[in-house]
Amino acid sequence: xxxxxxxxxxxxxxxxxxxxxxxxxxxxxxxxxxxxxxxxxxxxxxxxxxxxxxxxxxxxxxxxxxxxxxxxxxxxxxxxxxxxxxxxxxxxxxxxxxxxxxxxxxxxxxxxxxxxxxxxxxxxxxxxxxxxxxxxxxxxxxxxxxxxxxxxxxxxxxxxxxxxxxxxxxxxxxxxxxxxxxxxxxxxxxxxxxxxxxxxxxxxxxxxxxxxxxxxxxxxxxxxxxxxxxxxxxxxxxxxxxxxxxxxxxxxxxxxxxxxxxxxxxxxxxx
Amino acid sequence: xxxxxxxxxxxxxxxxxxxxxxxxxxxxxxxxxxxxxxxxxxxxxxxxxxxxxxxxxxxxxxxxxxxxxxxxxxxxxxxxxxxxxxxxxxxxxxxxxxxxxxxxxxxxxxxxxxxxxxxxxxxxxxxxxxxxxxxxxxxxxxxxxxxxxxxxxxxxxxxxxxxxxxxxxxxxxxxxxxxxxxxxxxxxxxxxxxxxxxxxxxxxxxxxxxxxxxxxxxxxxxxxxxxxxxxxxxxx
Numbered sequence: 211x212x213x214x215x216x217x218x219x220x221x222x223x224x225x226x227x228x229x230x231x232x233x234x235x236x237x238x239x240x241x242x243x244x245x246x247x248x249x250x251x252x253x254x255x256x257x258x259x260x261x262x263x264x265x266x267x268x269x270x271x272x273x274x275x276x277x278x279x280x281x282x283x284x285x286x287x288x289x290x291x292x293x294x295x296x297x298x299x300x301x302x303x304x305x306x307x308x309x310x311x312x313x314x315x316x317x318x319x320x321x322x323x324x325x326x327x328x329x330x331x332x333x334x335x336x337x338x339x340x341x342x343x344x345x346x347x348x349x350x351x352x353x354x355x356x357x358x359x360x361x362x363x364x365x366x367x368x369x370x371x372x373x374x375x376x377x378x379x380x381x382x383x384x385x386x387x388x389x390x391x392x393x394x395x396x397x398x399x400x401x402x403x404x405x406x407x408x409x410x411x412x413x414x415x416x417x418x419x420x421x422x423x424x425x426x427x428x429x430x431x432x433x434x435x436x437x438x439x440x441x442x443x444x445x446x447x448x449x450x451x452x453x454x455x456x457x458x459x460x461x462x463x464x465x466x467x468x469x470x471x472x473x474x475x476x477x478x479x480x481x
Numbered sequence: 482x483x484x485x486x487x488x489x490x491x492x493x494x495x496x497x498x499x500x501x502x503x504x505x506x507x508x509x510x511x512x513x514x515x516x517x518x519x520x521x522x523x524x525x526x527x528x529x530x531x532x533x534x535x536x537x538x539x540x541x542x543x544x545x546x547x548x549x550x551x552x553x554x555x556x557x558x559x560x561x562x563x564x565x566x567x568x569x570x571x572x573x574x575x576x577x578x579x580x581x582x583x584x585x586x587x588x589x590x591x592x593x594x595x596x597x598x599x600x601x602x603x604x605x606x607x608x609x610x611x612x613x614x615x616x617x618x619x620x621x622x623x624x625x626x627x628x629x630x631x632x633x634x635x636x637x638x639x640x641x642x643x644x645x646x647x648x649x650x651x652x653x654x655x656x657x658x659x660x661x662x663x664x665x666x667x668x669x670x671x672x673x674x675x676x677x678x679x680x681x682x683x684x685x686x687x688x689x690x691x692x693x694x695x696x697x698x699x700x701x702x703x704x705x706x707x708x709x710x711x712x713x714x715x716x717x
Contacts, residue, residue, distance in 0.1 A: 391570050394530070395631070396560035397587035399553075 215377045219417025222366035223459050227425045229359040251312040254336035261334035279313040371470040378474035403475045414467020418460045482508040482670050488538030498524035500694040511665045513681050514674040516691035522674035526641050531555045563632030563640040567647035569624045571616040578612040581631045602630040622653030642673040678705040
């Protein structure tokens with residue numbers, strides 16, 4: 211009976227741990243992308259040097275803009291080659307299709323749409339692009355995952371709690387004679403509860419331990435595979451605070467175990 | 482020491498266990514509660530150790546208003562009472578010593594105190610030589626004596642006994658009652674609910690008779706049946 215309880219807690223916490231891990235990574239990724247979001251201001255191929263200089267002045271004058279870099283088309287092509295190496299064969303290009311561009315970075319990522327819209331209106335600007343859709347889609351995906359994940363986790367936590375509660379109730383029932391005598395002799399409810407709560411705590415934490423072990427094993431095996439599969443996504447593995455995550459899992463496991471046991475004993479003591 | 486005023490107890494199933502009972506028991510008294518089964522003797526004792534609250538009335542035990550006691554204060558009350566039952570209520574997987582010590586452990590008594598008091602209690606009931614045995618290795622009388630030792634180990638002022646000799650043969654019965662008497666002589670107030678006529682008539686102590694949840698008679702140096710002489714039955 212105890213193994214079932216421990217097992218359920220382990221599965222629940224594994225899901226929780228995996229979920230938290232992924233969420234943190236995704237959030238970090240999203241933020242990282244947002245931070246780095248650059249507005250590519252493509253220069254109109256027909257723009258005059260005078261107009262280009264005027265553009266530069268406008269950028270300097272705009273307080274929202276943090277930095278500006280001019281990328282001539284030759285450099286742009288080189289960057290493209292580097293980024294898509296192995297995926298696209300750029301040697302097939304006979305002429306450089308890219309225009310010159312300004313790479314503009316803003317202080318506050320939230321202002322990107324507004325700034326982009328303003329820049330679009332300037333003379334000499336051909337097109338203004340920023341990775342809007344990608345980032346927004348990513349964030350929306352993250353949000354959906356978060357909601358679904360939370361719902362699932364909540365469900366599993368409830369199930370784990372119920373199982374631990376039932377295990378405790380059986381244990382309490384088995385010892386009801388002894389508990390009755392304890393009450394007659396003047397033991398406080400807390401004194402009677404304590405051993406059961408400790409048992410619940412231990413079960414919860416054993417489940418956490420199992421979950422942690424499984425999660426670490428999964429990370430060691432699956433993570434490198436994932437990085438191989440998605441080379442162009444800049445995951446920052448170091449962003450996840452593993453010790454803190456482990457601590458959180460133990461905390462959750464312990465709390466579920468202890469509180470489920472608390473309620474189970476409490477119901478018996480109501481008599 | 483113990484005072485009941487206008488106490489009634491109505492069980493959820495409609496049975497009126499006690500009906501406007503008023504009773505005063507002074508410190509150091511020895512009182513028998515008698516009556517047929519189901520007349521309310523056990524119920525009255527249960528009210529005293531707050532197994533259930535009374536439906537109406539006031540109950541005072543050693544200055545504490547038991548009827549008004551919140552649930553969280555009940556353990557403290559019970560530590561000042563000793564209660565003995567017909568079925569002994571010993572923990573089967575603990576030795577005599579451990580059973581008696583248990584009553585001190587749950588109150589958080591320090592080990593030194595436990596080592597001091599438990600032998601005293603066992604000595605009082607004459608079970609020092611049996612302290613390592615388990616309940617199922619003891620006779621009925623010895624088990625009850627263990628229960629009494631446990632009831633006394635915290636030096637309570639009041640000892641409540643609910644049919645303490647119900648499961649015992651006549652020899653053991655006499656032994657136990659004599660023990661209760663000795664305990665009473667040391668100053669403990671003792672209340673014994675019983676339907677053992679022989680014991681009551683032999684002792685000639687205060688006898689409170691319950692009938693249908695009411696106090697029928699209350700006599701010092703009484704008999705099981707109202708003092709019309711031994712063996713005669715009250716009509717009605």
